[in-house]
Amino acid sequence: MADSVSTKNLALAKAINESLRRALETDPKVLVMGEDVGKLGGVFRVTDGLQKDFGESRVIDTPLAESGIVGTAIGMALRGYRPVVEIQFDGFVFPAYDQIVTQLAKMHARSLGKVKMPVVVRIPYGGGIGAVEHHSESPEALFAHVSGLKIVSPSNASDAYWMMQQAIQSDDPVIFFEPKRRYWDKGEVNTEAIPGPLHKAQVVREGTDLTLVAYGPMVKLCQEVAAAAAEEGKNLEVLDLRSVSPLDFDSIQTSVEKTRRLVVVHEAPVFFGSGAEIAARITERCFYHLEAPVLRVGGYHAPYPPARLEEEYLPGLDRVLDAVDRALAY
């Protein structure tokens, strides 16, 4: 694979960069917008070099106003453009929440399908990088609750590349959560592969004893958990959801019917989180297959803590293993 000209070893952030570059090259209607996305290339350098090559009218540095970024992107989409906007950090999306929820999500339905909203909202999200307040949150459930939006989160470089292509090509608004603690993780990206459907979950490790479900930054952790559990003779399956809305319940169901146990892992607070939705629906679908209640591992119902406490707050190897043990003990 490494010999192929179309296969590159890229960090996840660079994979998104290359994906944006490809979209800008392919479709003159694609625009990149956000705070600091131009000369600086974004605070995580995800848009590095794009303004230099595509100009200030395609890669647009914006005023510091998140509602303005999303609101003007809606207007540009109405004019026929396909804006990809960057919200600098997860905790800064809330000034734009009104535009996303009341306008972006509803425009297609309100217009009885007459207008499309091909807007991608990129949000670097999640913790684990020692950041200050409002720089480490996982607000995906707040968006998933809203009809009209699609919510995705890649866990690796290849998915980051291809899911971004698919998000930009979608006529629906896509909230694209980027796992910022995985930005620097490298992986193989085949830029000529034909990607699977955007919303299909992927089994990243086959197993028989229990299913671990995760997305974004927690997929790698769950793979580590499965490796550690294997040393104890436990054979765990790991499912990378890739998409939070729609959610691929069929793939979860298939896995759970095989393993009969399910643990859902995400960084966001457990209460009213995506794990709750998965637990409820899988209980409905697989009640007679389950050997144990669906367990969840995630954040607490507390503000995201200062960086020195985030390892206590975030799901780590031991907390997930503990949940695995509890599920297996039934």
Place this chain on the structure above:
Amino acid sequence: MTVESTAARKPRRSAGSKAGGTGTGRTTRAGAGKSAEPELVQLLTPEGKRVKNAKNAEFAQYVAGVTPEDLRGLYRDMVLTRRFDAEATSLQRQGELGLWASLLGQEAAQIGSGRALRDDDYVFPTYREHGVAWCRGVDPTNLLGMFRGVNNGGWDPNGNNFHLYTIVIGSQTLHATGYAMGVAMDGADSAVIAYFGDGASSQGDVAESFTFSAVYNAPVVFFCQNNQWAISEPTEKQTRVPLYQRAQGYGFPGVRVDGNDVLACLAVTRWALERARNGEGPTLVEAYTYRMGAHTTSDDPTKYRADEERESWEAKDPILRLRRHLEASNHTDEGFFAELEAESEALGRRVREAVRAMPDPDHFAIFENVYADGHALVDEERAQFAAYQESFATESDSGFAAGTGGN
């Protein structure tokens, strides 16, 4: 009516004037929100007399080519819009509409600005722009669907370059700005106009739209209808400076126009649109007017405003003003008014019948157009809903008990 093509063109102002406003009302003190008269651009007095002064000279040339026929057209637009609005208010009282937001009193602001637009311009209304919709050729009955509760829009925004009504206050000003940025990127010379009210001027989105439009020099006209009240909150609760002056802080001109003077609204909007087309960026137009009725039919203005206030504004009625002018200028005969009266009644009848005949949407409309590309959850819930609906048929066929469907 081809009012756009009749606008006189004037030479560009010097570059130095770009950020300094228009020269209109710059001497006004801050906090003088109620002393509007000296600041108003007015071409037609409440008595219907044409007025010339230093303040309106810059704008008067934009209506220099307006013919008596054009004036009759503006009058007709205002009368029919008011008739439509009255019919909708009655229909709400009769239980045919869930709600209505009347434009009574704001006809001149809407018809004047609406008739300044070209077909390729794009309009972003709030939810009271029935007169602008009329100018854009949107069938008035289409405006009533959302108020009757059969849809959340009711027209194709691209059919008449008239976006859907926006309920969240001020949101559309950003959409207008982004659309205008797109127009500029396309190299087109069309313009965009965003309507909003005095209450919306307090919203962050409006401030952000001013920032974005100024920074990107977007060809957008912000048309604020200051109708004095945001439900029960007077303008003093929104601002300590006249609203048009806000523009100066963002680096583009602001003008306060007599919003009950259709000719002045036409002139000032043409001027602002020309600036947009010429690449001179955004303009704020504050149409100083009055909402004669309630905010919506749910509102009771007698609880918060005095009768005398309304009476003082009745004397400035936009329709009466133009009628006086038409009559004094011998631009009409009695036949014109009689014919228009008959046309108004016919419009009222048509609207009434159309609303009563409006079918309820299909039950499955709930699930339509939620996503352009589809969504598994919507598909699943649609199927559940279908099964539930189907269970009623089963019930009547075979006598099953209710409540067993849906699974």
